[in-house]
Amino acid sequence: MNKKVSIRMSGLGGQGVVTAAHILGSAATRDGLVSTVNPFFGAEKRLAPAESYVRISPVQIHERGEVLFPDVIMIFHPHVITMGKCYTMPFFDGLQKDGVIIVNADVFPEISADDCQALAKLNAKLYYLPATKVALEVGGTELATNMAMLGAFLNVTKLVSVEALKDSLAERFGGGKFVASGTTAALDDVLRSKYEKVSQLIEQNMAVVEAAGASLREFAVC
Amino acid sequence: MIEQKVVAPEYLFNEAEREEQFITGSEAVREAIRRANVDMAISYPITPQSESMHLVGDIYAEGYIKEYFRGENEFAVMSSVAGAAMGGVRVFTATGGPGTLRAFEAFPTWAGARLPVVCAFMTRGINSPLSIQPDTLEMAYMLDTGIIMLHAENSQDLYDMILQAFMIAEKPEVHIPVGVFVDGFFVTHTRDRVKIAPPDIKLPPYNPYSAPVPVMDMENPPIRQMRDPFVMKSNFISYAAHASWQQEILAAAERSRRHIAHYLGSLLEAENENAQVMIVASGTAVSQSREAIESARQEGLDVGLVKLKSLRPFPTEELKAVTANAKAVIVPEFNRVGWLAREVRAALEAKVKVVGGPRVFGGMTMPPDLILDEIRRCANE
Amino acid sequence: MSVKIIRPTAAFADLLPAEYLELAANGPYASPKTINDLGNFKEIIEEHPHCAGCGVALGVRLTAASLPAPADTLIVGTAGCSFFGLAQAALNYSCSAFGNQNAVASGLKRMLKIRYPDTHKDVVVLVGDGGIADIGLDLTLHSWFRREKIATIMVDNEVYGNTGGQESGMTQEGQVLNMAPKGKNFAKIPVFELAQVSGCVYCARVTVASPKKIGQVVRKAILLAREVGPTYVQIYTPCPTNFKFPPQQTINIAKKAEEGHYSFREFISDEAQAYWEKNFSSSA
């Protein structure tokens, strides 16, 4: 890569946007890139809007805080678009030219003609996939939704390697140094309880990552 | 728990081989405290600080800290911290935002009582309506409490400054509290690369008998010793005693300059100091400025940067020196009142044009473009 | 309040979103509702961002449905989870600084008494355990010592839920939580007993597993606070998020607690009992 890529992940509390950002940033670091990751919480409530931001670059990143001008927008739940459960309106606010949007939806949510026009003008690439469905079917739990989203991201951007992603996942859930906080810790425990072994958790979640690519669809704007 | 051996602070800070970890600011706090040979820590929840003190609690459970508990409110926590420090142990706590203000009475008295407490302040909004988001307004209130104020730009600074703070605070001729300030969320919750020393070394322990005031343990003289008596002009005791006491607190902060310079390298860092336009900032505003400066350079604009690491004591002379050639100084800030611009203006004594802003607050992010706009304006004037 | 203020102006009635019209037509203001009417009327709390299965949200919702006179009720809250539902309530609600709710309520109640000497304005403090038992204990107890005529209701989830699950003074001994990494090493604060010693004329302890009881005790606490003195209700509202149990277990956990450390308790002073019998026993 030759320039900084800024990613905004919008979802609902409990869907793993923070964890997805962590794993992605960590994977980028493993690939020798530079990354910063930061979440923005309202308060740590499940199903409330939650956003996190990842910046990936070949060189040192100083900027922090909200990603106001994303190159990639990942939307983990259609309610982000349809119910306004996000910090920015419209959902593609600030998207850079030739930007990418990936939405977790069975069918792409209805968007207005004006929005379509704006997206077309940006030459935006829109993708969608039933990430939660993939997570349930392949990973056995909807808590793997974020992994499906990362699978889609990898498929579209090729920004980090699958190996690095796997290693990051292993580190995150391997019971090593990482200690999750409050609500995240609670969900971690639920996730771990779905699998007999950590190795199984990692294998199945990586299967979700791979399966996500297959169910990814492009959505033509107007 | 890993067996740790005591090493010279200089070795821990500068020589020991460091490992790079991809961690949050809160985790950086834990790693600093793990190596700080802290005896005791006291906590109370307040976003965005809580996570740091959870993690400190975890290393207490692992055995790195001897005593740890949750107090009932921030004023109580800061009071218990004072009691512990008077009892002669190395003690750490953290707070932020409304917690800072709830505890406020404690801070000037920490300084007045010569307590070498180290406290991390994870800043956030303090005004009504309630906000948990980053905002450095509380620092304006802290400027004149008498405590030393270091402002971390990122997690690396946070990790380093906490460790260095103990060494600075505990110098017998300093021996006043050090606050390590950091922008909540922008640093505490941001995951970044941080280089940290190995876990099997730690700082030398605190020696309470070198303190400039007697430790309260009934093991050292004088026995007839009250911390800290109020001085009234009722019985030949002059107000001069109180005034002299206060001067001594100011003097202690002055004496810290040399130690801050020793451990942190300097009170401020300047880049491209001959430039006509200089940005002067602290905390996250420095990071945002770096991005703006990069863009400005691509446009051919000549911009320099001053990162203030110590706000109390304030590096007045150093700032004058590094802005000597500037025609304009831009002070971007994460608060609505612009306290840093006031400080900079006072230091530069109207010799340079000081632009107070851009400013964002209430949790808003500062786009580097805002700073860039200001650079363009100043460069073209 | 005068019920007039919840009547849309004729000229704009057709413009008001449905939820407001519904509230005017079918809310609890116009005709008195009790907790038994829940499900049949438009509630005064709207959709909120509490976690699924949240005991606090349930406790707050049931309390809101039990107010004897929502049209003349002012809620004083504080920082914490309890804030989220109340922020969506069609009630005057003030979220004070953390822990000072009973002091705010004291000032508010006295002022309302002066401005509306002939109407009962119910000032109800509705906050979490941290706000009452830890950071705000002094202010809470002193409002009771002074015999302020306010009802204090604690939604007790035994943890600082909103800041990410730290030990509170109401946490049970031994519980491992954030800031208590080796387990809490002191007992749950006996606020119920302290309330009695501090001058509360009525105290009750219930759980979200007994909604009708909540309805009764909340109503009683508010009515007694009008004339007799301070009252206190403590509602157990388990937190699935921080205690890591599935959300559908909240009520079962509360039910179990009723057989253990959260059995139903009620205290009423002689003076309050006499007042109650005289004025309300028929309607109780």
Added chain:
Amino acid sequence: MSKDFLRISPAFEDIMPAEYRELVASGPYGKGYGISDLGSHKELLEEHPLCAGCGLALSLRLTLSVLPAPEDTVIVGSTGCSALAFPQVALHNIHSLFGNQNAVAAGLKRALKLRFPDKHKDVVVVAGDGATADIGLDMVMQSWFRGELITTIMLDNEAYANTGGQESGMSPKGAVLNMAPKGKKFQKINMPELAREAGCVYVAAVSPANPKRLGKAIRRAILVAREVGPTYVQIFAPCPTNFKFKPQETIKRIKEREKDGTYLTREYISQEAQEYLAAMEGGNKDE
């Protein structure tokens, strides 16, 4: 402290002012003195600026005379009249702020426990009624909830005396004082009862009208706090200045109030504390 800590450097014996030499020669450190020894030794408290007939000063003096181990006692005080006398006490003592004395004491006690794991360092809070029952109530009670091993002593003069005689939470109902121009509207706070509910294992309400009982209560409170749990002693210490009675009537006044039942002396000992005390006091019945 070490037994011979209070020893003057021989080179400077001759230049030390008399009061210090006396303190070394006949002070109470390491002697185990009690109330009945008063008058026979050099006291810990020196001349102080409190008013004539001050009940608080008397109570403080009696309290200091019965510390079981003054050589290992650190006192935490608070703002108020008592803070004016404390600089003159030959003990390490901390002024702290107004109301945060028990929080300071909690931190101090834990620090001393950590530094001196093998000895008892008695941390004793001595503060007025305003500091204990009003502004500092939260921190006082939370230290009890947490089971901090400290002794809390309230010198109850039923008013804010140092600031000029305002109503406090411990003022009796009806008392006309500054800031209560129509008389106090609510009852005296029932601190002993609150202390018991909050987890104090030993609670006593005493007065200097009965010095022996006071001495016994303080001693018990401090001993029990070493091992069993937090303890609380409330000492009735009337204020002639602000309640406008003659200085010589302080004790008479206490006796009147005790007699008419408006100030009850009492003692509560938990089962565990009882057993501990029985073991401690077994061989020492002279008090």
Added chain:
Amino acid sequence: MSITPYRVLVGPEGYLPPAAASRGVLLPEKGEALIEGAIVPEEEAMQAIATKLLSAKNPFFFPGPQLLWDWKEGVAQKAQAVKRLADLAGARVIPMPDYRPKYPMINPAVEINPNHPNLTIWHNKIDLCVFIGVHCHYANMALKIIRGGTSCYTVALCGEAGHEDAMISLCCMGMPELAKLTEIIRTMKGEQAA
């Protein structure tokens, strides 16, 4: 940092002069000392102390609690050495046994108190004093008050980092340094006698 270095000279300097540290005076490193605000080699400062002591009309030593009380190993010997030093220099000794704001007043003939050290200086007409064994905070307080309101020359023999507000200050003062200073005075006295 100020352009003209601030000099810590004998007072009275006036109504509440700022602390010398706030005027840019820096503390010495080990092996160094301060003379009137300027950093000099320790040896030079010892010479200056000896000269000042021997030429003073009415010099006094003010030992503090850390030296007056025999509270830990080594103190008694150090106290003895200080006493010998004072005797050698022909100085009298007045103790500072503690730091309390003493009620109602001190006896300036027999003691000194950091809250109003000037009383003792005035009463005894002291023209030079030496602080030793006083906790740094209280020594600094007292030194400032003395410099502000009296014409007494102040010397601080500090076991820690030294005192900017004394006219001459040694730092890191241990037994060897004490012995060295004694030797210098003895030599100088011998020379004067000769």
Added chain:
Amino acid sequence: MYGAVKVDEEKCNGCKVCVFACPDPNVLTLLKTKKITVNQDRCKACGLCASVCPKEALTVN
């Protein structure tokens, strides 16, 4: 997490126990027919209503 509770109208007897168990307002309401209805958009599918329903008339997918 994205589901909602469903009512089996056959089994529901309109006792309203579920209404008292729901932490969210105006999600479960009693119809004139004495059957409970669910506002699907607002339901967080926590399952508390199902946990108390005496008739097992409520299920969360």
